[in-house]
Amino acid sequence: MNPNKRSAVIAGNWKMNLTRPQAKALIEEIKPLVAGAACGVVLCVPYTDLETALSAAAGSNIKIGAQNCHWEESGAFTGEISPAMLTELGAEYVILGHSERRQYFGDTDETVNKRLLAALEAGLKVILCVGETLSQREEGKTREVLSRQATAALAGVTASQLSNIIVAYEPIWAIGTGKTATAAQAGEGNAVVRATVAALYGGEAAEALTIQYGGSMKASNAAELLAQPDVDGGLIGGASLKAADFAAIVQAASR
Numbered sequence: 001m002n003p004n005k006r007s008a009v010i011a012g013n014w015k016m017n018l019t020r021p022q023a024k025a026l027i028e029e030i031k032p033l034v035a036g037a038a039c040g041v042v043l044c045v046p047y048t049d050l051e052t053a054l055s056a057a058a059g060s061n062i063k064i065g066a067q068n069c070h071w072e073e074s075g076a077f078t079g080e081i082s083p084a085m086l087t088e089l090g091a092e093y094v095i096l097g098h099s100e101r102r103q104y105f106g107d108t109d110e111t112v113n114k115r116l117l118a119a120l121e122a123g124l125k126v127i128l129c130v131g132e133t134l135s136q137r138e139e140g141k142t143r144e145v146l147s148r149q150a151t152a153a154l155a156g157v158t159a160s161q162l163s164n165i166i167v168a169y170e171p172i173w174a175i176g177t178g179k180t181a182t183a184a185q186a187g188e189g190n191a192v193v194r195a196t197v198a199a200l201y202g203g204e205a206a207e208a209l210t211i212q213y214g215g216s217m218k219a220s221n222a223a224e225l226l227a228q229p230d231v232d233g234g235l236i237g238g239a240s241l242k243a244a245d246f247a248a249i250v251q252a253a254s255r
């Protein structure tokens with residue numbers, strides 16, 4: 001991370017885990033452990049946990065987000081949740097374009113872009129995920145994939161809206177696999193994202209953008225990953241479900 005230009009954000013992605021009592025208990029446990037954090041702390045929880053999480057985190061430095069949203073404000077979209085529904089609850093963040101949404105639920109560069117524009121319009125902060133598969137990496141396409149995904153997702157986003165976006169570089173082969181990218185691979189991926197944003201919005205805007213790394217980040221590897229100049233925090237899956245593990249990553253980002 002470059003502390004002169006950006007502050008780090010550590011965000012947990014709980015995925016489809018934790019009932020409301022479990023959510024409340026975990027946040028109560030995390031709160032004191034991250035109270036002195038010198039980085040942003042966000043928890044992106046299942047829709048059903050949002051209200052509980054917001055009330056458990058009230059008055060603390062923990063911000064709450066969702067893990068997806070639709071692009072329409074309302075209507076006949078059974079099973080979907082609109083950005084306005086999230087802001088009305090008090091949610092501040094939403095993860096968009098997560099590889100699990102792209103892989104299992106048909107999200108494409110186009111739908112990610114639609115969701116992102118609608119989320120920004122509603123006043124949400126977006127954590128936009130981009131990342132290559134193992135075969136794309138092996139075929140030497142990492143740079144091309146990251147640049148394409150970031151460019152497509154940001155279509156129509158103004159320079160001033162960029163300050164409400166965090167990009168998370170998440171190599172798909174490293175998500176939930178226990179296989180972490182090396183610090184150099186994480187740094188390279190993040191640098192590709194920054195260069196893409198620089199080409200679209202100019203160097204100054206790109207330097208100000210928070211770019212996280214995500215993919216099996218944990219207490220034992222966080223410091224090394226976060227030491228990369230272009231890694232400004234992390235999007236944390238598995239390790240965000242254990243208070244001590246998540247807090248240790250927050251502490252590594254606070255140094």
Ligand code: PEP
Pocket residue numbers: 013170174175176177178214215216217235236237238239
């Ligand atoms: C994620 O889901 O965004 C993620 C990075 O998961 P994990 O940390 O478990 O690899």
